[in-house]
Amino acid sequence: MKTRMKRKILEFVDNSACLSKCLLKLKLRDIREKKLNYRTLFINNSRPDCYTDPEEPLDFVSNKIVTSKYTVWNFLPKNLFEQFRRVANFYYLFNLLLTFIIPDPPVSPFAGAIPIFFVIAVSVIKQGYEDVLRHKSDREINNTPIRILKDGVFVNKKWKDIRVGDIVEVLADQTFPCDLLMLHAHSDDSNCHITTANLDGETNLKEKSKPQNLPLLSTEKELSKLRAVIKCDKPNVNLYDFTGKVILDGNEYPIMNDNILLRGCNLKIGSIVYGVAIYTGKETKMLKNTKFKSNKLSCIEKRLNTFVLVFLGILAVMTFSCFAGSLAYNQLYDDVWYLDGRSPDFYKTNKFIYYMITIILYANIFNYIIPLSLYVTVELQRFVGSQFLEWDLELYDENNDQPAKANTSDLNEDLGQVEYLFSDKTGTLTENLMIFKQFSIDGTIYEKKGTELVRLGSTQPVNLFE
Numbered sequence: 001m002k003t004r005m006k007r008k009i010l011e012f013v014d015n016s017a018c019l020s021k022c023l024l025k026l027k028l029r030d031i032r033e034k035k036l037n038y039r040t041l042f043i044n045n046s047r048p049d050c051y052t053d054p055e056e057p058l059d060f061v062s063n064k065i066v067t068s069k070y071t072v073w074n075f076l077p078k079n080l081f082e083q084f085r086r087v088a089n090f091y092y093l094f095n096l097l098l099t100f101i102i103p104d105p106p107v108s109p110f111a112g113a114i115p116i117f118f119v120i121a122v123s124v125i126k127q128g129y130e131d132v133l134r135h136k137s138d139r140e141i142n143n144t145p146i147r148i149l150k151d152g153v154f155v156n157k158k159w160k161d162i163r164v165g166d167i168v169e170v171l172a173d174q175t176f177p178c179d180l181l182m183l184h185a186h187s188d189d190s191n192c193h194i195t196t197a198n199l200d201g202e203t204n205l206k207e208k209s210k211p212q213n214l215p216l217l218s219t220e221k222e223l224s225k226l227r228a229v230i231k232c233d234k235p236n237v238n239l240y241d242f243t244g245k246v247i248l249d250g251n252e253y254p255i256m257n258d259n260i261l262l263r264g265c266n267l268k269i270g271s272i273v274y275g276v277a278i279y280t281g282k283e284t285k286m287l288k289n290t291k292f293k294s295n296k297l298s299c300i301e302k303r304l305n306t307f308v309l310v311f312l313g314i315l316a317v318m319t320f321s322c323f324a325g326s327l328a329y330n331q332l333y334d335d336v337w338y339l340d341g342r343s344p345d346f347y348k349t350n351k352f353i354y355y356m357i358t359i360i361l362y363a364n365i366f367n368y369i370i371p372l373s374l375y376v377t378v379e380l381q382r383f384v385g386s387q388f389l390e391w392d393l394e395l396y397d398e399n400n401d402q403p404a405k406a407n408t409s410d411l412n413e414d415l416g417q418v419e420y421l422f423s424d425k426t427g428t429l430t431e432n433l434m435i436f437k438q439f440s441i442d443g444t445i446y447e448k449k450g451t452e453l454v455r456l457g458s459t460q461p462v463n464l465f466e
Contacts, residue, residue, distance in 0.1 A: 036234070039230075042227075042228075043230065048227040060283070062162075063280040064160040066138055066282075076124075079123075087308040088370050088374075089120065091312065106361060115372055116372065119372055119375055122379055133407075137407075143158050148167070149223055152220060153220055164278065167223050167274060167277075169274055171271070171272055173267065176264065182259050183217050187271070194261065195266045209258055211259050212254070230247075236285070236288065237289050260278075263284040263285070315367065323355070326362075383409050386408075387406075446462065
């Protein structure tokens with residue numbers, strides 16, 4: 001059956017020329033992407049007539065970013081998987097399933113399901129609300145207006161519409177929407193100055209320029225006629241290193257890191273800057289260095305799991321102690337008077353099942369020692385704590401009307417915690433403090449003693465302003 005199904009699929013692919021071509025093309029592209037050590041792209045997405053290399057550029061990713069963790073389709077399975085990574089949740093689920101199996105459980109399975117379902121529901125609602133906010137933030141970023149060169153003129157588009165090879169116009173105080181190769185800046189020296197605070201925290205201005213000896217490209221007409229090839233590094237995480245070249249009319253112009261405008265940087269000096277997109281979306285260096293969706297456990301949650309394991313150990317000791325007492329009772333009292341003459345023949349012939357059911361019954365009786373409600377308390381405390389971060393006036397940027405923003409509340413307790421401290425020999429962690437000793441006026445040396453100013457070698461205070 002399996003072989004026949006595979007043969008039919010292969011026959012369908014062979015008979016469909018279009019499908020075969022698409023599959024072959026995708027396969028070839030995957031191989032090229034792995035084997036090539038560089039990226040090839042055409043400025044304005046047009047191949048120059050003088051470029052004879054038969055290699056075609058890849059279909060690169062769009063500039064649309066996604067920082068959310070879930071979609072409509074994977075929200076429930078993915079979130080439930082994260083919920084049951086918690087030891088207490090997994091134990092309660094396992095115990096609940098057993099109560100549906102064993103006969104005459106001490107607690108109704110439906111009553112036992114209420115606590116675990118409530119805990120999971122609270123966590124799901126909180127995680128879903130936070131992810132909705134992330135989706136909203138993604139839409140705002142992706143729909144940020146930008147001007148892209150199309151058919152010889154700059155037209156209003158959105159960040160998500162940028163493709164590799166497009167020429168983009170960025171104005172002063174705007175943020176660069178993707179990684180750009182600078183082509184021209186409207187300034188006295190054709191250079192611009194940017195800040196990289198969003199990337200490395202540095203607020204000092206950095207000068208950027210176009211590739212050395214690259215022809216002047218200052219108007220829409222000149223930019224629209226530009227036909228050139230860029231060969232550069234594949235997307236990587238290195239913020240301070242870039243290697244590439246621009247091939248224009250048979251001439252090669254080297255590209256250095258000083259010619260690259262990274263996504264997230266802000267244009268400060270320079271009224272208008274033109275650049276060609278080389279990395280977009282998740283392939284930009286900023287997003288390459290950002291791990292949005294890593295499912296981390298905070299220090300509190302790790303410790304909670306450890307505590308729950310200790311409680312599980314206590315539960316196991318209590319369960320097996322009661323089980324041992326049950327065995328001893330059965331040995332001492334063989335007559336089960338409360339069964340009113342009905343002998344449990346099934347249990348007498350199936351000792352293993354009897355013992356397992358007994359252990360499960362005792363574990364079910366003592367399972368309230370596991371602090372399931374503690375997870376609900378922690379989740380609510382995290383959510384309220386993240387709201388206090390956003391309400392904090394000391395974290396509010398009045399100039400930009402921007403409050404603090406908490407993308408997730410799962411790691412609140414890890415904020416400000418120092419785990420490793422690195423230092424070097426250049427005095428990075430020292431304090432540069434200047435202490436007044438002496439000074440000279442017209443050949444007379446003065447020094448400070450206590451809070452008074454005196455001449456050198458004297459104890460009599462001096463007032464220089466008399």
